[in-house]
Every structure is written in structure tokens, then in C-alpha cells.
Amino acid sequence: MFGGGGMNPRKMKQMMKQMGIDVTELDAEEVVIRTADEELVFSDVQVTRMDAQGQETYQVVGEPEVHEAGGSAGVVEAGDEDETDAETGGDAAIPEDDVELVATRAGVSKGDAREALEAEDGDLAAAIARLE
Template sequence: MFGGGGMNPQKMQQMMKQMGIDVDEIDATEVVIKQADGDQLVFDDPDVTKMDARGQETYQIIGEPETVESAGEIEAEAESAESTESDEAGIPQDDVELVVQRTGATEADARAALEATDGDLAAAISRLE
């Protein structure tokens, strides 16, 4: 801050005190910064320093953050994955594959049978056997 590269730390503290700047170490175990996009930066076991310069508090965090995605983004990714696994009629790809495996039918026939039976696996299999 002051460019006191080789200055005695006690001398530095004395100068800061004369200027009305108090510096305190904070014993923090975790610091979380919530970003505007909903993501969070999580600092585990950081070094935190609070500097009070004539009523203006400044915090310094030293540590390696981990980025945590927002719950909304995680849900959107899950919904996206589900939508790629199902067709427009809501038939899950896993169900189509199970009918194909059980009956030996093509994927198109298995999907058609599932659509005709409103997704009922047993009815679709029995329809194709």
C-alpha cells in the first residue's frame, strides 16, 4: 500500500496508526462472495485482514477460492439433460432402449409403442411381442 518494501513492520504500524488507520486480523474459517450471476466464490480457511481508515472499512481476503455454481444453473443443466433424453412426447430414451432390448424392435417401433401406450413399459413390450 505504501511501498514500504524494506520498512520495519513496527514502524509501518506506527505510521498507519498516526494516519488513523487500524489493521486487525480476523480469524475466519470461510468467506463466501455471492456474485450477481448467482455463482459463489468460497474461500476455505482464508487469511482476512480488516483495515479501518477513518471510518472506511476495507477487507482483504487471501486464499484460493472455489467457484460454486448457483442452484438455478444446476437445475437448468439438469432440465437440459432431461430434455435431451426425452422426445417431445416425454418418452425417456432409457424406456425406449429397454423396450428395444426386451423385444428386439427398432427404436422407432419401440418409441411408437410407448407413445401408443402413454409410456406404459409393460403394455408397449407386450404390444411388440
């Protein structure tokens, strides 16, 4: 959980419950944080969810592997194996998640987002900048 300055963990949980704060440990296998510049992949991770007055907050503890965004060292999710072969040159070279991300960030259609990604060789930041 988090430090209580030497406070008994049981007492800490009891006080948090009185304040309406619910803390739950999640059995997460992997956490991926994608930014415009990089991906942070936490494989051996501890995740805690805290619900306070209807607002959920997640705490991620662990050492991430850092991958460049849009690079060939990306994470392959189940069912996406055919989308990661950049040598095919077709629509399969650009993952659908990347297309959706660019379309959302730039406020354009998926078709326009895919065209920008193909023009920028899959570089998410460059594709978004191109469309803005």
C-alpha cells in the same frame, strides 16, 4: 498485511497508527462471495480489516473454490439443511437467502421473488432478469 517495499512491519504499523488507520487480523473460518453468476468460497483464508477515518475495508487472501450460482454445489449453512433438497419441489427447494437477494435486487416482494425463482429453477440471474 500488505507490502511496504521492504519497510520494517513495526515501523509500518506505527506510521499507520499516526495516520489514524487501524488494522486488525480476523480469525475467519470461511468467506463466501456471491455474485449473480458464481459463488467464491474461501475455506483456508486470511482476512484483514482496515479502519481508516470511519471507512472499513476488508482484505481477503486465499484460493477460492468456485461454484456456479444457483447450482447444486452451493454452500450449506448451519440450519439450512432442509432447504437444499431440490427434489422436494416445494418452498424448501429455494433457499430463503436466494429469495431475499432476488427481492432486494429486483425491488419486489419476497412472494414475487420466490415465484420467479421457482419459474427459473432457482437461477438467481434469470429470476432477477425476469422481474426487471
